[in-house]
Amino acid sequence: MISRWFPYSRLRREQNCTRFTAFILALIQALGWIFLRLESPRWQALREQHRRLYPHLADKPSTIGDPLRYTVQTLWLLLVRTPNQNQIGRQRFRQRTARFFTALLMIVQRPWNLLSNAFAHLPTTLSPQVTKGSHWWDNIQWPLRKGLYIAMGVLALALIVLCITEPFGFLAQLVFVVLLWMLAMLVRRMPGRFPTLLLIVLSVIVSCRYLWWRYTSTLNWNDTFDLICGLTLLVAETYTWLILLLGYVQTSWPLNRKPAQLPADTSQWPVVDLLIPTYNEELSVTRGTVYAALGIDWPKDKLRIHLLDDGNRPSFKTFAEEVGINYIARTDNRHAKAGNLNHALKLLDGDLVAIFDCDHMPARSFLQLTVGWFLRDPKLALVQTPHHFLSPDPFERNLGTFRNRPNEGELFYGLIQDGNDMWNAAFFCGSCAILRRTAIDSIGGFAVETVTEDAHTALRLHRNGWTSAYLRIPQAAGLATESLSAHIGQRIRWARGMVQIFRTDNPLLGKGLTIFQRICYTNAMMHFLVGLPRLVFLTAPLAFLFFHAYIIYAPAVMILLYVLPHMIHASLTNSRMQGAYRQTFWGEVYETVLAWYIARPTTVALFSPSRGKFNVTAKGGMMEENQFDWQTAKPYLILSVLNALGLGFAVWRLFYGPRDEIFTVIVSVLWVIYNLLIIGAAVAVAAEVRQVRNTHRVLARLPGAVKLADGHSYPCELVDYSDGGVGLQLSQALQLPVGSPVSLILQRGNREFVFTGTLTRSHERFIGLSFAQLPPEEKIAFVQCTFGRADAWLDHNSGFEADKPIQSLKEILALGIKGYYRLYEYLPAWIRVLAKPFLHIFQWLGSFLPRMPTSTPLISRPVSRS
Amino acid sequence: MITLSLRGVRGGVGTSSTLAALGHALHELGQKVLLVDMCPENSLGLHFNMDLAPREGWARATLDQQPWHEQAWVVEPGLCVLPYGQLKPSEVFALDALLIEQPKLWTQRQIALAKGFDWILFDLPQRLPGHVSSPHCRISMMVINPDAACHVLLQPQLAQTPLFLVNRFDAASQLQRDLLLIWQQRYAHALVPVNLHADEAMGEALARSEPAGRYAPASLIALDIISLASWCLLRGRRPA
Amino acid sequence: MAALPTAVQISADILSRKERADDIARLKSMMELHALEYVDVSAHMELLQAFERWPLLAYLEAQYKKPVDLSKDPEQTP
Incomplete structure (x- = not known):
């Protein structure tokens, strides 16, 4: 009984607590038993869920900090919605507040949903009127129609120019961008290609307006240094703006060409x-x-x-x-x-x-x-x-x-x-x-x-x-390509070549091309000039934090009101156009890794296309073990150190800088943190993961059958293949020794093929066969039954997740943190010894953070091995 | 009710085993099935652990003017086997003559059976034209083995049988692959799109007095038979 | 013993096995090329080789083809 109310000796014995810790913890428990009636059924129910509600404390030896951890976690539990909260008290109160908030939200949400649903159904409801209208339109005589076209074009252009150039105050700009954003959010739900074009128009207007504003009212002409920094950033931004616009033209209407039928003869x-x-x-x-x-x-x-x-x-x-x-x-x-x-x-x-x-x-x-x-x-x-x-x-x-x-x-x-x-x-x-x-x-x-x-x-x-x-x-x-260095080498070659063409045989000049061909080629080539602008973005906020240069000479709130819509609209539009083919923000990581390496060769090629033989980085072989490509990562490490220093400057400016600059500093800090995480993601790429096998296994789901030496045959499913073997899944386990001959029957079209191999591994219902000894003609047949199938690569994208920009951003940021952690793992031992105490402090502080309760009790599942 | 018959292009191509396995597979797929042994060898029941050559059967009963439908054996609820019964060679010919004389005999019987069964499967003999032509079946298949002899036999057979079913196909054999290719080319519409592979389990099943699907449910032949049964179900559902 | 799949599931699985085995059919359905007429040249080549390998098959093929060819295009037969 005593040990339950005052578990001093148990804490001493089982948890190895010091006398002081054990005494304090036991005392708290005793006080709890005295004042809180812990034996009551409600408390008992709560105690039974200890592991679920306090996952990080359940298996941890007790320490003096635990009461604080319990307090923090309890507060957290009271504040956030937990996955399974039926048994927890105060539920009714929370429900009531939740209901209140949903009701409040509904006031806004209901008309919004009605409106957006109406937009989603707009094409179907409108189509009769539209066809009628187009009939009417077609019946107008051509000169009149031409005139109307021109008039409409001029009017639209005038309105667009007005939208782009009209200077707005703080409030007007706010109303303007919110309206445009709402319009985009409504149009987004409509199916079809026309709404995509509408989204493009909105995005172009917002981006053009941003750039116009940047050129006309954000340059500090009074300070040469500010001006140089500001112009550098502005040139980089103009580049991305141009790429954005060219990209819209290039991909606004994908053709989706189908094959043409050959003659029967x-x-x-x-x-x-x-x-x-x-x-x-x-x-x-x-x-x-x-x-x-x-x-x-x-x-x-x-x-x-x-x-x-x-x-x-x-x-x-x-x-x-x-x-x-x-x-x-x-x-x-x-x-x-x-x-x-x-x-x-x-x-x-x-x-x-x-x-x-x-x-x-x-x-x-x-x-x-x-x-x-x-x-x-x-x-x-x-x-x-x-x-x-x-x-x-x-x-x-x-x-x-x-x-x-x-x-x-x-x-x-x-x-x-x-x-x-x-x-x-x-x-x-x-x-x-x-x-x-x-x-x-x-x-x-x-x-x-x-x-x-x-x-x-x-x-x-x-x-x-x-x-x-x-x-x-x-x-x-x-x-x-096998290794990062080889990959970068290949991209350097492409970048250099494309810029060479841009200089020697510029698609914008010369004969024989349509305007759209010129745009498409130009975009393809300009795309490789991304190196320098990307480096500018990665270092731009430092100009302010280090040297107090006003790179964007405008109030921080105005900057946000202009730059955020520009980014949001571009992201919305691109997410709709390219959602199936790329994830928002991942492109930033790809670009960041390449930026440093293609910046120099492309710049050189731009100014003297025939000069500069940049040797392609040696092609790496198979990664035999995990390793960190220090050589490749060096520029990013320098960039991350610079940005980290920038953070230090930011702290200094926050405390000792002028009052009215605090908001600017905060915006810069956010930018620097984003840069740091993107660079972190780039660093994560440099931590090369070991390649396990020599030959690449292709995952597949193909029906087949195995035939054993004794004449028995069993159906199976081909789950992976490489040029030297296959992995099969059977409907029941076969008791076969490794090394025994097994024939695989595969089908292609109406024909069946048999390949005799040897059993290399057998694990429950999974077996592996090796086809190292196949005669050449059977090897041809094997390739034709696997790699050469007409449908072999059609469903490669079935595993892709739909693009969700917010989710994608979270992943990228998490990746950035992981990148720094990986970097730490590969650091030389002495640095790690030095860094360890700091890391411990961080871990210790982190242990106080509340956790999300697990919804189901954790059961350790066996990790499947193949 | 759908009627189906299997007949070997020659003896020993595995007709009875296939029929027994197919009957079992259809039953597994939830169908009520009657298997009728039309062969004087009278051995279809062996696949269902019945006696060798039972005395009583539909042929015996027909000759003796007895009620023929009382001779069926229930293997499982919804799966019945009607044996042939023991006949002397002379009686077999007499019955054959009778069947030629009364071509509607089995048609009437099929109508009588329609309520009790979803499928009636006939195991047809090689010769005996009366036996062969008597049941009018919605799906009639000729069982062939991929060998040159069957290929020779197939040449004049084309007009009579609408469907060919390849049994004991071994994809490792060059000749068998070649023959199948020729057949796929030549009889594209007559060839059942399910090939039954050569599998040791098929032979072992009879030695255990069981249909293949019950003896070795995980074997390739069991899967082939299930595929065949599914194909038959789809085809049977189609309006004739 | 694990629950056996129901009859409907069995048929569905078998049909999908058949569909997945035919790469051309899958190409047509996945890329919506329903009108595509595909010529399986490799099967055709194999067929020609089969007649070279087995004289009896070639002989029977000639027997089988003869009446058809004559009725269709009498001028082409040598």
Whole structure:
């Protein structure tokens, strides 16, 4: 009894408390028993939920700080809504307040919902009137109609100019942006493309107004230093504004082209030369591509496969002879890939040229889906299909976003190219594409002047009146770059090449392009100039915090009233247009990582396009263990130290700076914190995660069957495959020793194929088979049953979550914190020893923070292993 | 009620085993099924752990002018087997002649059975034209094995049987794959889209006196048979 | 023993197995290319090779084709 009321000895014995702590805690408990009647049923019910309500205290040894922790957590529990609150007291009070607030909210919400629902149904309710109206409109005579068009255009333009240029005071601006925002929120719910255009218009107005205001009233002309800093930021902002506008034009109306039907008579199908250029890639990678190419459904006498080996390697020659494809090598490797292709073209005479990088495995339906358009449109020079990657790129691998978030390429191949296609400006991406031979010959072969021969070739084709097409059906898959440094190296090459084209063969100038083609090409090239502006944004608030430079010479409230609508509208519009292909804010991380590295080469290329050979960073091999890429992360570490210093300055300014600047300091601090977290996310990318396997496993759900040596067969589900084996899920466990032979029956279309492999692992209902010993012809069949399936890459985006900007922001910020934590883990031991006490203090302080009660009791679940 | 018959293109292609397994699978899918043994060998019941060659059966009863429908055995509620009964060779021919004489005999019986069953499955013999032609079935399938002999036999068969069912397909065999490809090409509409794979479990099932689906429910052949049953259900639902 | 799937579930699973096995059918349905006429060239090639491999099959094929070909296009037969 005593031990229950005054658990001093138990605390001493079981929890190892000091005499003082044990005495105080026991005393508090005793007081509780005396004054609170803890034995009553209500208190008992509460005590039973101890683990749920106080999750962080349940298994913790008792310490002197616990009473405070209990107090904080209890207050927290009383204030926030808990997932399961049935048994907790004061529920009625909370319900009443909640009801009051919902009622209050409903006053606003109900008309809003009515209004927005009306907007959502607007297109259907309006459509009869609209059709009637358009009839009436069509019946008007053309000169009159033309006049009306012009009048409406002039009126709209005048109104827009007024909206952009009219200077507003604080209140007027507030009303203006709130109205526009409400309009956007209403329009957002309407389906269809017209509301998207409306959102674009709103966003353009708000952004233009912001920029106008920035140019006219936020520069401090009296102070040279302020002016320089302010102008630098303004130039960077103008750049993003331009990219935003060009992007709207580019992607406002994606074409969603469908394949064109081929004639039923296969003798009318054109002859295709399929080129697989290679330079230093491994044979094991190239093999899969060749096998897949051999499986393409095209008449054998009309499909010629050529392996273009710039490395001149005997092993490639032998392999080509083995599988019966053409082998082309050359003595020099001038002009790299473009030279390699041009050299091969001299030896070939097919009607069409399909190009696959040596690690891009084509699906068997590639040619039948793409070639139709060449027959339908005699001026068509190019059909491009998406590049799909079956392995995670360094971002996806290091951030753990593979298969659940769209990656960097998703936006480009999912939307931008489709948008380009609308304006006949879809361009060549070097692989997974097919071109018309006469078109290439007419421009003198693939362009060799720049390091991005693909885009330059497409530009020349367009200049010469050829058209292009983009087919958004993933019909090939390849390997992503292995390491961050290799990835950055590749992007540097693209950036440099695109800027080179921008300088030497500017799409805005010269003959033969439509205005929209010019815009699309310009945007594609300008996009790579993002490096410097991004660095400006990452350091801009420091100019004020360090040097007290007024970079935006305006009251902080006005800045917010102008800049927030600009950002919110852009984000709303882009979320609607690109929601399926990218997540808001993730692009910032991609850009931030690349910014430093592409800033220098692009700037150099911009001023002297022929100069500056920036060696591509060495291609990293497999990440054998977790490691931190210090070399790559260095610029970001410096940036984060600078921003952290900025925070220090901010604290100093808060206490010792002028009173009227406090709000400005706070805004700057928020900006710096955002920068710090984005940089943190970039740092997180540099912590390279170990790659577990040599070959990349592709997840799949394919029906199949296994046949054992004793003649028994069982149905199974193919859950993953690589070029050397498969993982299978059976409906019941098989008792088989590792190493026993097992045959796998796979279906493709109506046909069945059998592959005999050996059992490598068996865990309950999951087994793994290795196909290392397959003869070559069966390997071809295996690739055709797996990587080469027509539908192999169609559902790659099924795991993507819909874009939710707020959620996305939270994730990015959490990622930033994680980045710093990862950095800490990789720090040298002595720094960690120094940092440890501080970290302990933080942890100790953190232990006082309240926690959200868990809704269900925690049961440890076995983590599935594969 | 839907009637279905299976007949081998030749002996030994696995007709009875397939019929027994199909009957069991349809029953598993919630159907009331009657299996009728039309073969004088009188051995369909073996698949359901019944006696070898029972004396009584529908053929015996028909010849003896007895009530034929009393001869059915209930294996499980909703799954019945009607044996052939023991006949002397001469009696078999007499019955065959009788069936030719009265072509409506089984049609009338089918109408009588319509209330009690969703499916009636007939195991047809090789020869005996009266036995073969007597039941008029909504779905008649000819069971074939993917071998050259069956391929030869198929050539003149095309006109008579609307559907071919491939049994004992082993995808590892080049010849079998090739034959299947030819058949898919040539008899695209006549070939049942479900192939029954060669599986040791099918042979073992008979040795255990069980239909394959009950003996080895996890086996590939059991899945194939269920697929076949599902296909039959879909096809049966379609207006003829 | 775990609960067995019901009959309806079994059929649904089997139908989905069949659908997932056919890559061209899935391509058509997922990309909404219902009108696409796909030529399975690899199957056709395999068919030609089959007749090369097995003379009896080639012989029977000729027997099977002959009357059809004659009635359709008598000029083309050598």
